[in-house]
Amino acid sequence: MVAEAEFICHPTLSFQCLHLPLPSPSIQPDFFDMSQPGTAAPPILFDLSRRESALSCSTSLQTTIVSETPTRKFLPRIRSGSHTDIGPRSSNEDEHIRIDDLSSHLGSLYSWSEPSSFYAVFDGHGGPDAAAFMKNNTMKIFFEDAELPQTSDVEEAFLQAMEICHLRSYLQADQALADELSVDSYCGTTALTVLVLGRNLLVANAGDCRAVLCREGGAIQLSQDHRPSCEVEKKRVEDLGGSVEYGYLNGELAVTRALGDWYMKLPAGSASPLTAEPEFQLTKLTEDDEFLIIACDGIWDVLSNEEAVSLVQRELRYHNDPEQCAKELTSQALMRDTGDNVTAIVVCFSSPERQDTVSCQRPRLRFCMSEEARAKLREFIEGN
Template identity: 50%
Template sequence: MAQGTNASLQIERLDGGCGSASKGSASATEDENLDNLNQLSAGKPPRNIKIVRHCSSSAFFTDFIHAFSQVIARDCVGWFDLAEKDVGRHSLETRKLIHSDLVKVLLWSSKSILERIKLAKYAKEQRSTAKLCAAIDNETNESEIGNLGLVSPSTENSAFLPIFRSGSWTEKGPKQYMEDEHICVDNLHKHLATSADFPSPGAFYGVFDGHGGIDAASFTRKNILHFIVEDSQFPSGTKRAIKSAFVKADHALADTKSIDSSSGTTALMALILGRTMLVANAGDSRAVLGKRGRAIELSKDHKPNCTSERTRIERLGGIIYDGYLNGQLSVARALGDWHIKGPKGSKSPLSSEPELEEINLTEEDEFLILACDGLWDVMSSQCAVTMVRKELMMHNDPERCSKALVTEALQRNTCDNLTVLVICFSPDPPPKIEIPRNHRRRSISAEGLDRVKGILNN
């Protein structure tokens, strides 16, 4: 490096040929230089750096990028180690800029050597000073790097088709009777024994948490799927078919003489056709998606104290006493319970209408947990997802995962029946999640620091 080169050259605005630099008082410059030197000594990027705002000379820009690439090749301290012969063929403006604080910002703002190389290659190919300077203005954070196209595209594969595997486990728990029912259909076409025209693969799963006896839950488990697929709106209007099926099941419970009017059930189901999954829920059972270790809740617990449910209940003349609807039920939505509801077709504080959630499955969606409130009363959604993922990585058996959740809930002293379903969307266990290490930003080498001091003292 030639002696006397100003390593702390402050570039404020370069117009036209990019040849004019800002000038300040000597004392102000010295203060800034000292501040930047202290930052460098602490292993931090310099502060108070003026940024290049405009540069309309493509020749200068190309020349600078070429020189910048040489700096990158020498890693973090390279801009101090470039010999005169390395930059001698570049323009005077380039040589000044390559040794300036601007380059330090560029290098420190990038998160890795690879991103630095991508940044230089991108800028050279695009010849776009606007995008580069916009990134510099925002200190080249991760979102800006993404806008520059340096982040790899999403791994979502539009051709992904799930392969269903499921397992379930139930326990009576501390209750005197078991009132839960469930259904697992991994192959919907085979189960229906029909060549019905709906997307493949197809699957159906449901959890029905009964109360006032098991009759309502058992009836719903046996009939709800047929009510859906036999609806005239299926499969073109699947959402409407599901809502209609809930109404039919609810009315059928009222009309069936063998079922006591005080018997009722919650209903949580997942219907999967191709990549599209529809989750329908009426009650306090819950559906949770495991997405690369994250818990995504796909249903809402319909408790009477829930704000939206309370508003609906009170608007329709119902009351909530000690968390119970009309002092009798701990849920705000259910099928059956006709001793509480009015005549069929009338609005009732106890609703049978399901809430629906639709998603398109991707490779990141690893499994689905459907469970009654006996599990969720003692365990968070994230805890359940973490447990299942860990179990799958050990033995890849969804049934053993379901059992593990039930066992854990019993150890946590749940007060209810327990029913847990785990549905996997791939034959393989979840991949190990690589947590990126926190890359420490490298400080300037002692040799480089000495060079800076020498330059500033000259």
């Protein structure tokens, strides 16, 4: 079944930065993996005839919803794998979170009717402390202390409220990094988070990590790289008093959005050329969606969206293991001489109604013989 689809973009209101006091969390040990035990403007329609969605830079909070007319409701069955490698660097400043069953992890904290998952990639710079802080405190800031909406129905109003909560969480996390004494003001991190609620896929991004969806074999980019080379980002930076020199923000930073890096930011509450405000992308998953790749720029600097999708498709045919797919992505990036740490998460979507295995039956064959051949065979049998 191929669903007919169209993009519906709803511009949303801009929000004031909320700087709420947060407890000063402590830094905990390294990587963990819990995948196992105001009026909106009229909608603008876009043709989705091409598989590859070219995203333009935007400085406003944006939601993209994919509407479809399926014959039955699709609910993905999530499984994922991840891998990280230090690459040619002296230390690994990447961190990531992978939770396939978010409802079980949160327990009774929230009661959502739909299955849920959560993933995040943090690409640190200026040292590992900012990315490590985010890995260790994201669940607290984004969920435990976030007062997220609770409802039995995951509808558009609920999803918009979820976006607002995530926006607030990004800004609170940024402020928490400013208040955390163990994190230097010259240390920062990009952040890309993915929340799956039933068939709703919410991507939030601040920086140059990237999320790419495989739909019907094609690559659809679900996040925008926030770099000074992006013309809209460059204009935003310059309008706020910043500059782009030799491809770097103020001649120093390779991204225009990040958490931390408070030495480059204006006082809390002031608009700054370097911002932690994310961009959002909301997508309705369909049966045509095969998997999602979430990776840091160490992958995307040397692999195109199409190359990464083709690689994962090939690996899934070989062993059907998203963990191996993530390892192969990082291996390919290293073989192509990436100059950075490499981290990749591969999230597979498969409907519970789909058959994971195909029963093999021995084919029934019918042979035809001429009358002459049949007579010779009968003569041979009777003669013995």
